[in-house]
Amino acid sequence: MTNTDVPGTKSDMNDTTTDDARTVGSKTADIHRPPAPIPFHRLLSVEARKLFDTRSSKIMTVVLIILVLASITGRGVVSGPKLHTLIGTAGIGFGTLLPVLGILTVTAEWSHRTALTTFALEPRRRRVLAAKCLAPLITAVVASLFAVLVAVPVTAVTAAVQDVPATWEISPLALLGWTGTNVLVVATGLAVGMLLLNAPAAIVICLSTPILWAVVGKLGATGEVLTEWFDLNTTATPLTAGDMTGGDAARLAVSTIFWIVVPMTAGVVRVTRKEVS
Template identity: 80%
Template sequence: MTDIGIPPATSDDAGTSGSKSTDMHRPATSVPFHRLLSVEARKLFDTRSGKIMTVVLIAVTLASIVTRGAVSGPQLHTLIETAGIGFSTLLPVIGILTVTGEWSHRTALTTFALEPRRVRVLAAKCLPPLLTAVAGSLLAMLIAVPVTAAAASVQDVPANWELGPLALLGWTATNVLVVAMGLSVGMLLLNAPAAIVICLATPMLWSMVARLGATGEALTEWLDLGTTTAPLMSGDMTGGDTARLAVSMIFWIAIPMTLGVVRVVRKEVH
């Protein structure tokens, strides 16, 4: 009876076997970006905090516009801008919660396991809040139009329908920038409470800095996003205004966003 020898596995066979094993666990195709975008959009509105923020945003927008119409009269431009009071507070929070939720709920491991390319995930996270800012601006306009007509009818005065297209676009762009600031600070810190405190306390801090003399005023004019976006909202941007807006965007959006992306890409997920 002869022994049948089984040849030992060669290094080539081991390499081939290892590669086949690796290929078995590797996804055949990457996750399409539109699917990532759809998932992140659902995360933004399906969670309890997202639903609460959406309801509060709509309620505050409606209440502020109606109240302002009853007090100041039927002026369409004024009523639309009134919605910015709630937007400046709530929109940054939406952006912050979007990029910090994965880390506070410890779901980042699952997310980045399904899509290891973290930059694509971050891009999918940032788009829904930015689009929400545009949608919120459109909602404010849709509410302001009938409120203006109703205020004119109740007060028996002619309505003021004047609305500059540049000012309207600038106001919408400002809302988008406010969300971008929340996204940037949130991505940099990856801590929702700290990022929310910074974004909400910043206007008050800059108003204090502006009172510190010429240096404080100069810093505010160049670095305070609320100050540099004022000409944008009025539709009266000049070359100097554009330069100051660009500097404040670099300071509050570009730099924190870049550092935040680098941190998320390199951060170990447990």
């Protein structure tokens, strides 16, 4: 109550006549101020909220949290209190669920036709897309941090319960690289999703490529070279391990351009030009 009353009395003192004319039928009409373009941080908080405000996304978040807890604890019991190993275990679930999160984020507006509302409120579509991509990328970093936060106590407890010394060694570079890999995984989902604007197709492509590469890698020398340069799982392995060489960096760059930069650029062009209906 006090919140809405305070600005009212303030503007009454300033210009009573104009305010009276405008407030007919509406108590808070004095919040009308010259509209300013929507700032980016507002788009970002809206898109971040959209990640977790539907029934399906809530279910997915719960599944992700349970998966992290269960896989890290399970691995701790089986493999012993090794922090680096336990953190890496969470990556297996991330590799499947995070690209799906990315895909659903960019395709939902089209499958549910909410693009009609979103792009009517903010016609600068590239800004919306930027916010839409940034939100799940930040989520990937948060999810990685969460895995670390879970792995540390699990390592300590496992060591205590099994009565063996805990292995805490983990290079900061490897931890950073692992987080970076999770970010790349989300980015792949975003890029493929934005290019296809069709969730089922994008999910099938993202989840079946590891199997596909396993086959291609066995197709002689050419297959090996292809996998070495274009399979993001293979090229990101040195990044995860935290021991990149110059050649590794080049291979990672090539696969990133192929799986993320190119499809995302094409996707942005497609969404910007698309007729919304």
